[in-house]
Amino acid sequence: MLRVENLDVFYGDAQALDGVSIEIEEGAIVAIVGANGAGKTSLIRTIAGMHKPTRGHVYFRGLDIAGWPSHRVCDLGIGQVAEGRQVFPTLSVAENLEMGAMLPRARAERAKNLERIYAMFPVLIERRQQAAGTLSGGEQQMLAIGRCLMGSPDLVMFDEPSLGLAPTIVQSVLQTVRDLNREGLTCVLVEQNVAVSLKLASHAYVLENGRITLAGSGEALLGDDRVRQAYLGM
Amino acid sequence: MKDMWTAIPARGRVILLVLLAALLVAPAALDRYFMSVLILIFYFAFVGQAWNIMMGYAGQLSLGHALYAGLGGYVAALLWFYFGIGPWIGVFAGVAVAAAFGAVIGWLGFRFGIEGVYFALLTIAFAEFTRIAFDNMSFTGGPGGLFLLYEEQRTHEWWNLRGGPLLFYYLGLALAAGGALLTAWLARSRLGYQWLAVREDQEAALSLGVGAFRAKMIAVLISASMTAIGGVFLAFYYNSLFPAQAFDIGRSIEIILAPVIGGLGTIFGPIVGAFILTPLGEALIALTAKFGVDLPGTKAVFYGLTLMIIITLRPDGVWPWLKRLLGLEPKS
Numbered sequence: 001m002l003r004v005e006n007l008d009v010f011y012g013d014a015q016a017l018d019g020v021s022i023e024i025e026e027g028a029i030v031a032i033v034g035a036n037g038a039g040k041t042s043l044i045r046t047i048a049g050m051h052k053p054t055r056g057h058v059y060f061r062g063l064d065i066a067g068w069p070s071h072r073v074c075d076l077g078i079g080q081v082a083e084g085r086q087v088f089p090t091l092s093v094a095e096n097l098e099m100g101a102m103l104p105r106a107r108a109e110r111a112k113n114l115e116r117i118y119a120m121f122p123v124l125i126e127r128r129q130q131a132a133g134t135l136s137g138g139e140q141q142m143l144a145i146g147r148c149l150m151g152s153p154d155l156v157m158f159d160e161p162s163l164g165l166a167p168t169i170v171q172s173v174l175q176t177v178r179d180l181n182r183e184g185l186t187c188v189l190v191e192q193n194v195a196v197s198l199k200l201a202s203h204a205y206v207l208e209n210g211r212i213t214l215a216g217s218g219e220a221l222l223g224d225d226r227v228r229q230a231y232l233g234m
Numbered sequence: 235m236k237d238m239w240t241a242i243p244a245r246g247r248v249i250l251l252v253l254l255a256a257l258l259v260a261p262a263a264l265d266r267y268f269m270s271v272l273i274l275i276f277y278f279a280f281v282g283q284a285w286n287i288m289m290g291y292a293g294q295l296s297l298g299h300a301l302y303a304g305l306g307g308y309v310a311a312l313l314w315f316y317f318g319i320g321p322w323i324g325v326f327a328g329v330a331v332a333a334a335f336g337a338v339i340g341w342l343g344f345r346f347g348i349e350g351v352y353f354a355l356l357t358i359a360f361a362e363f364t365r366i367a368f369d370n371m372s373f374t375g376g377p378g379g380l381f382l383l384y385e386e387q388r389t390h391e392w393w394n395l396r397g398g399p400l401l402f403y404y405l406g407l408a409l410a411a412g413g414a415l416l417t418a419w420l421a422r423s424r425l426g427y428q429w430l431a432v433r434e435d436q437e438a439a440l441s442l443g444v445g446a447f448r449a450k451m452i453a454v455l456i457s458a459s460m461t462a463i464g465g466v467f468l469a470f471y472y473n474s475l476f477p478a479q480a481f482d483i484g485r486s487i488e489i490i491l492a493p494v495i496g497g498l499g500t501i502f503g504p505i506v507g508a509f510i511l512t513p514l515g516e517a518l519i520a521l522t523a524k525f526g527v528d529l530p531g532t533k534a535v536f537y538g539l540t541l542m543i544i545i546t547l548r549p550d551g552v553w554p555w556l557k558r559l560l561g562l563e564p565k566s
Contacts, residue, residue, distance in 0.1 A: 050440050074443025086438035088431065099431050102424065103443045151443060 001026040001186055002047070002078075002155060007056035007066075009042050009210075016042035018210040020056070024155070024203075029177065029187045031201035031218060033194045033231060039210040040190045041083055044157045048080050049073035060155075075103050079153030083160045085144040089133030093124055096132045096143055100150030109152050117146040120176070138169035145176060156180070157188040162196070174200060194231040198222045206231075238418050246562045254411070261403055269399040275512045276406030277468055282492035282504030283413035284460035289490070290499035291421060292453035293433025294343075295350065298357030299461050299489045301364055302332040304480035306462025307469030308368065311380055314470075316373075320394040325466045329459045335360065336458030340451045358483060365481035379476040382469070395470040402471045409467060410505065413460060418501045420456070429453060433499075461489070495544055497551025506553045514540060 002024040009017035017039045024030045034040050045051045047058055049070035058066040065073055088096050097117065101110045118125045121142040127135060132143055141161060148156055158177060162170040174196060181187050191197035198204055201218035206227065214221060221227050242250065261269060281303060288294050309331050310324030339360050343353045369377045388396045395401070420426050428449040431439035439446055469475055479485060496507025518533045548555050557563060 048441060050437075069445065069447075070440045071443040071445040074441075080441045082438060082441045086435050086441070088434035088438065091430065091434060095430075099427060099439075099444075100442055102427060102431075147442065 001061060002188075003057075003059040004043075004047065005057040005059070007043070007046060007058070008054045009039070009046050009051060010054050011042075016210055017046065017053075020207070020210070020212055022205050022212065022215075024186060024188060026186055027181070027184060028202045029181050029189060029200055031189045031191060031197040031204040032207055033191060033197060033204060033221075033227075034207035035231075036192070038207040040207055041159055042210075043207070044080060044159050044188070044190060047073075047157065048078065071103070074151060074153075075105055077105065077152070077154035078157070079148040079151050079155070080157040081141075081144050081148045081159065081161060083163065085137075085140045087132040087135070087140050087143050087147070090131055092129050093132055093135070093143055094128045096147050097124075097150050100147035103151055106151045110150070113150050113152060117149055120179075121146055137165050138173070141165060141169070141173055142176075145173075149180075153185070155186040155188065157190065159190045160192065161189070162191060162193050170196070194227070195222070198227075238415075238422065243562050245560070249560065249562075257407055261400055266399060269403055271512060271516055273399065273402050273406045273471065275508045276403075276410040277464060277471075278488070278492045278512055279410040279505045279508035280406070280413045280467075281461050281464035281489045282496070282508055283410075283417050284457045284464065285490050286493040286498065286500075286504050287417055287420065287460070288453050288457040290493055290503065291417075291426060291433065292429040292450055294450055294453060295354040296357040296454075296457070296486075297354045297483065297490070298339075298359075298361035298486050299457075300481050300483070300485035301335060301357070301361040302458040302461035303465030303468065303485070303489070304361075304364065304368075304475070304477075305332040305335060306465030307475055307480060308374060308380070308465075309462075310466040311382055311469045311475055312374065314382060314394070315380065321466055321470050322393060322395070325463055328466050329462045332458045332462035332465070333455050335364075336454045337451070340454035344447050344450050358486070361481050361483065361486060365477045368477035368481065374477075375475075377477060379474055382473040384473050395466075402467070405467065409464065410508075414501050414505060416460075421501065425449060425452060491541070493551075495541065495552060497553035500551070500553050502557075503551050503553040506556060507551070510544075510552060 004020060004022045007017050007020040008015065020039070020043060022030070022032070032040055032043065042051065046053050049065070049068045049072065052067045056066060057064050060076055060078060065076065088099065091099070097114060101107060101113065106113070123139055124143060124146060127139065132140065135143060161173050161177070165173065170193065177187055177189060178200060189197050189201060198218040198221050204216065204218045204221045205212050206214035206221065214224065214227065239247070260272070264272070281299065285296065285299050288296055306325070306328035309328040310321045313319040313324040313327060314321060339357060342348065343356055348356055368374050374380055385396070388394070390397060392401050428439070428444045431442065431444050432446045432449055436446055491511055492507030493504040494507065495510060496505065497503030515537060518536050522532050544552065
């Protein structure tokens with residue numbers, strides 16, 4: 001579904017990604033793990049069209065979308081739940097969700113998506129009129145996910161969805177990712193929480209200093225000595 | 235359009251209609267001086283609304299809006315001065331020129347990621363360049379200014395914007411009301427939502443597929459065009475233009491005060507702000523004259539103090555507070 005080939009990304013002179021290639025199959029959960037500054041967010045932002053790559057290709061359903069502006073990428077059905085949730089704090093929960101349905105592809109399915117999201121996160125109905133900034137961290141994450149789903153995406157990239165959340169909330173957020181995947185959503189999961197995301201993922205990549213250093217099934221990576229030492233402290 | 239009206243609570247509709255009716259019949263009871271104050275209020279409500287679209291809705295800070303007003307005024311005035319082309323046509327040329335400048339500034343700022351304070355500096359720089367350019371061009375009258383003839387026998391040519399206070403009163407009222415209507419309509423449109431998303435969090439907006447560049451460019455173009463129309467209005471009202479005034483940063487600040495004091499990102503904010511600020515300035519002139527204080531700057535000091543007090547007490551502006559006071563908050 002999505003194939004990234006030899007992607008080079010620079011911020012000024014600093015190279016963030018160096019020849020990164022990954023492949024995401026339709027219906028999969030693919031985890032991308034790595035330390036802070038390894039280039040995980042750069043990879044997501046480049047795929048999403050928020051940063052232009054210097055070299056390389058991003059093929060989505062056969063179309064090379066490298067360097068496309070973000071609104072066109074979104075309109076193809078690639079959504080993202082950005083790091084740090086990024087809800088619109090002064091707008092209400094309902095308005096935040098509305099903002100997710102701005103693209104042509106999403107407008108027709110607005111009502112259906114809204115119903116589905118409220119069914120998935122009932123707490124958002126109660127807080128419909130409340131300013132998003134007043135929600136708890138976990139609720140904001142639900143809102144961020146819901147807002148992304150309002151865009152009717154086929155593939156969603158989750159950037160650190162568990163960041164700064166209490167452990168029980170982390171579980172329920174990741175459960176949500178699993179549930180969405182079962183309903184047919186292709187998921188890319190970028191996490192520092194390596195153990196959990198590898199368990200969840202069908203396929204995973206390890207990103208180090210802008211390079212892919214390991215790839216394999218989630219289970220295989222969980223058993224890999226290097227991963228165990230570097231990320232799991234075993 | 236219709237749901238814009240029904241969105242206002244019943245009490246608000248009554249107040250709005252009464253005020254509008256009062257303003258429509260007011261000239262019958264007002265003398266020349268009060269008419270001139272109201273004309274200025276309408277002007278500042280209108281250009282404040284234009285600036286409000288860019289800052290209050292799209293979140294882009296411009297401190298050089300005098301540029302658009304000045305360009306609009308100069309272009310229309312020059313066409314009239316040299317070719318006798320009336321301002322109803324000249325306004326289109328003025329808007330085109332101002333919008334072109336807005337497009338350049340917006341493109342430079344938004345394409346190259348010049349944001350926030352740096353974008354504001356860019357807008358100031360363009361206004362200053364233009365001021366210097368107009369100071370040095372002879373066909374615009376240079377620093378000595380451009381004067382439009384006031385001919386007694388042509389005071390009823392409304393089609394050439396040659397007329398007395400009554401003409402400018404109703405035209406100003408139409409502009410202020412029209413500007414508010416346009417803003418209300420835009421705010422409820424898809425574009426309005428995109429502006430809100432960009433203003434609140436541009437990164438998040440991009441991640442949702444909002445074309446931030448396009449949305450911001452449209453905001454600048456609309457804002458510049460409206461401000462240019464205001465500039466044409468003012469040029470033909472005052473019949474004179476000087477680069478040192480028209481493009482001065484002080485003029486830009488005047489434009490932004492009404493929406494800031496009234497309430498950013500609200501439809502009635504710029505209007506309420508203009509109704510507070512212009513009379514305040516006039517009252518201070520009258521007061522300082524009455525008490526015989528002729529120290530230069532006295533008025534400015536008190537004006538500034540009053541603004542500081544208002545902003546300290548009502549940091550969101552006067553209108554959100556007034557709205558609660560009048561019981562016009564929509565029930566949630």
